[in-house]
Amino acid sequence: AQRVTQPEKLLSVFKGAPVELKCNYSYSGSPELFWYVQYSRQRLQLLLRHISRESIKGFTADLNKGETSFHLKKPFAQEEDSAMYYCALSGLRGTSYGKLTFGQGTILTVHP
C-alpha cells in the first residue's frame, strides 16, 4: 500500500525566515514524489517533482530514500507563498501508474 504523511497541518513563519514542509512516504516500489500547491481560491497545481530536480519559486525538495522523505524547503519565505501544500506519490512503472496518493496537506502562512 502507498501512503503519504504530512505531519504538520499548519505551519506559520515570518517573511524572510526559512521554511520546511515535511513529507514522509511509504511505498514498496520506486516512487515518484510531487509537491502540489493550492493558493487561495485557485486550483491544485504542480509545484515540483523529484525527477525534475528543479527549483520552482525558490522551493526545492530532495528525495531521501533512506528516510523515505521528500521535504519541501525554501530559504526565505515570502508572503505570496501562503497556501495549502500537498505532497503526493505515484508509482513509477508500477501498477499504480498515474494514480496520485496525497498527504493530508499543510497550510503554510507567511506573516509580514
Add this chain to the structure above:
Amino acid sequence: EPEVTQTPSHQVTQMGQEVILRCVPISNHLYFYWYRQILGQKVEFLVSFYNNEISEKSEIFDDQFSVERPDGSNFTLKIRSTKLEDSAMYFCASSVSSGIGTSGTDTQYFGPGTRLTVL
C-alpha cells in the same frame, strides 16, 4: 493557457438522487482522472480512464459510480444514488500520458472542483 474546466461549481442534491459531474479536460490530453476530497480529509484517487475504459479504480469507486466520455470533449462522473457520505469536493484531472514507458509520471492538471452537497 488551456485549463481543465468543471461544471457545476456547486451541486446540491437529495440523498438517493443521481448526479452527473462534468469535466472538460485539456484538448490534447488522453488520460483522465477523478479525485475527491471530503471536508478536512485528504484528496483521494477515485478512477483513471484511458482509451474509453477504466485503467484503475480505488475501493471507493463502487457500483454506484461510473465514468464516461460521451463525446470528444466531456468526461463525466455519475453517482447513481447519492449518500450523505458522498458529500465532498470532486476534482477532475487530465494528463497527456500516464508516463508508462517514459521517465516518469506525466503532470496531471486539475480542474477547480465541484462541491457536491448531499442532503
